[in-house]
Each structure stands twice: as C-alpha cells, then as structure tokens.
Amino acid sequence: MSNPVDLNAIIAGSPFCRFLNIGVTVDERGVLASLPVRDQLVGNVMLPALHGGAVASFLEIACLLQLAHETGSTAPARAIDISVEYLRPARRENTFARAHIRRLGRRVAVVHAEAWQSDEAKPVCLLQSHLRLPSGFVPGE
Amino acid sequence: MTDDDDTRTDGVADMADNPYASRMVEYTPYAVAVGMQYVSSSPGRGTILLPWRADLVGQDGTDILAPGALTALIDHACGLAIMAGLGFEAAPATLDLRIDHMRPAAPRASITCAAHVYRATRTIAFLRAEAWDVSPDDPVAAAQAAFTLNRRGAR
Numbered sequence: 001m002s003n004p005v006d007l008n009a010i011i012a013g014s015p016f017c018r019f020l021n022i023g024v025t026v027d028e029r030g031v032l033a034s035l036p037v038r039d040q041l042v043g044n045v046m047l048p049a050l051h052g053g054a055v056a057s058f059l060e061i062a063c064l065l066q067l068a069h070e071t072g073s074t075a076p077a078r079a080i081d082i083s084v085e086y087l088r089p090a091r092r093e094n095t096f097a098r099a100h101i102r103r104l105g106r107r108v109a110v111v112h113a114e115a116w117q118s119d120e121a122k123p124v125c126l127l128q129s130h131l132r133l134p135s136g137f138v139p140g141e
Numbered sequence: 142m143t144d145d146d147d148t149r150t151d152g153v154a155d156m157a158d159n160p161y162a163s164r165m166v167e168y169t170p171y172a173v174a175v176g177m178q179y180v181s182s183s184p185g186r187g188t189i190l191l192p193w194r195a196d197l198v199g200q201d202g203t204d205i206l207a208p209g210a211l212t213a214l215i216d217h218a219c220g221l222a223i224m225a226g227l228g229f230e231a232a233p234a235t236l237d238l239r240i241d242h243m244r245p246a247a248p249r250a251s252i253t254c255a256a257h258v259y260r261a262t263r264t265i266a267f268l269r270a271e272a273w274d275v276s277p278d279d280p281v282a283a284a285q286a287a288f289t290l291n292r293r294g295a296r
Contacts, residue, residue, distance in 0.1 A: 014198075016210060056238065057210065076199075085236070
C-alpha cells in the first residue's frame with residue numbers, strides 16, 4: 001500500500017471509539033484492534049460477561065479500521081447491515097479483534113470480523129457486515 | 142403495533158409480567174454507562190430509550206449516534222422483552238443478532254428501540270426489534286435475533 005492511513009487518527013476522530021477506549025496496531029496480518037476491559041463494559045454481572053452490544057460494536061469498528069487500512073481511504077464507510085454470532089460469553093478480560101475484507105466492490109464491501117480474548121483459536125464473537133463505501137470510492141486507489 | 146399481537150404469539154401468551162424488569166436496564170453496567178433509560182415492558186415486549194450523548198457519536202462533526210451504540214440498545218431491548226415475560230431466571234444470552242441500518246439517525250437524535258418475542262420455546266426465544274429517532278413508522282434500524290434461555294416448565 002502506497003499511502004498508509006493513520007488508524008489512530010480515525011479512532012481519535014470518533015467519540016464512540018474514544019468512549020470504548022479502542023486500541024489499534026498493525027502487523028503483518030493486518031489490523032489488530034483491542035478493547036481494554038473495564039467494569040462499565042459488563043452486560044451480565046452474574047457470570048460476569050461483557051455486554052454483547054459492546055463486543056459487537058467493537059467488531060464493527062474493527063471492520064472499519066481494516067477497511068481504512070487496506071483501501072487507504074479515510075472517508076467513512078457506513079454499515080448497511082450487520083450479522084453477529086455469539087459463540088461463548090465474553091469474560092471480563094481484554095478483547096481483541098481482526099477483520100477480513102471478503103469482497104471489495106465499487107459501492108459495497110463485505111467484511112467479516114472475529115473477537116477473542118485469551119485464545120485466538122477460541123473466538124467469542126463473529127460479525128459479518130455489508131458496508132456502503134463512500135461515493136467516489138475506487139478500489140485500490 | 143396492535144393489541145392482539147400478544148395473544149397470537151406462540152409461547153409468549155403464557156408469559157407472566159415481571160414487575161422488576163426495569164432493573165435489567167437500571168442495574169446493567171454497560172446499559173448505565175451508555176445512558177439507556179427504561180421506557181416500558183410487558184410480557185414478551187420491551188422498550189428502551191438511548192438519549193443522544195456527545196460521547197456516543199460515531200464521528201466528530203456529525204452529531205449522529207454511532208451504529209455501535211444502537212447495537213447495544215437493540216440487544217438490550219431484546220433481553221428486556223424476554224425478561225419482562227420470563228423473569229430474570231430466564232438468563233437470556235444472545236445467539237445471533239442481525240441489524241439492518243435503513244438510514245442514519247438524525248443529528249442529535251435520541252433513539253428508542255422496541256423489541257418483541259414472536260416465538261419462544263423452552264430454550265430459545267426469537268425476537269424482532271425496531272429502532273427509531275422520530276417515529277416508529279420511520280425506523281432507522283430493524284433487527285432480528287435469537288436468544289438461548291432457561292425456561293422452566295415450558296416446552
């Protein structure tokens with residue numbers, strides 16, 4: 001990629017990302033997003049487990065970050081739909097996510113993401129999303 | 142929504158009212174953190190309000206609530222709809238959740254989400270939910286979900 005996007009700047013420009021305290025690094029596999037645990041994220045105090053909505057929105061953000069990273073575009077894509085599957089409770093631990101672009105069209109991208117905690121081989125949550133790309137978007141540009 | 146929906150809904154008509162259902166909004170840390178407010182509930186139905194807040198906006202300069210904030214609202218309204226009819230011991234857990242974002246919410250708009258159980262078995266509840274900013278007739282998002290639950294005595 002000729003023009004790497006500053007993912008931290010994207011996070012800094014999003015109040016909701018700041019609220020969730022999303023972290024991001026890039027390695028040879030792509031974007032690695034993190035959701036640091038804190039008590040406010042708990043959705044089930046009995047287990048305890050993180051709120052499914054918090055984990056799903058973390059995965060939505062992971063999709064947007066991967067899309068920005070791969071396309072080099074900072075213009076925001078918008079979710080058309082999301083489909084989330086919860087595989088196991090997200091414990092009160094730090095959570096990580098990676099997203100994969102499965103198809104990049106001119107107008108729509110199909111992106112899958114998964115979240116895990118202590119063991120990447122045991123994802124806690126999967127998300128698939130169709131994202132509407134900003135108008136004027138040219139893949140690979 | 143019409144009044145006769147409840148009685149025709151399979152596995153829902155026999156639900157009892159849970160007078161403490163609002164607690165599931167008022168005492169869940171994440172629901173409190175994002176500022177959800179309990180609106181109403183009845184067996185198999187739950188409605189929650191997410192007031193607009195600057196720190197829940199998706200992008201600086203837009204004043205529009207992040208889609209992710211809606212995700213939690215919808216998920217929680219589904220949980221409320223289940224617990225409003227089956228009590229807290231139902232211990233619902235989301236299996237899957239699909240959300241269609243029909244349009245962006247209006248800037249600085251609060252969002253209301255109403256969820257209802259349209260079918261419940263002993264172990265699974267199926268729900269639909271809609272979220273809107275101004276009018277339920279013009280939703281910003283529609284959702285469909287399946288939850289696992291622990292329902293004693295039902296089939």
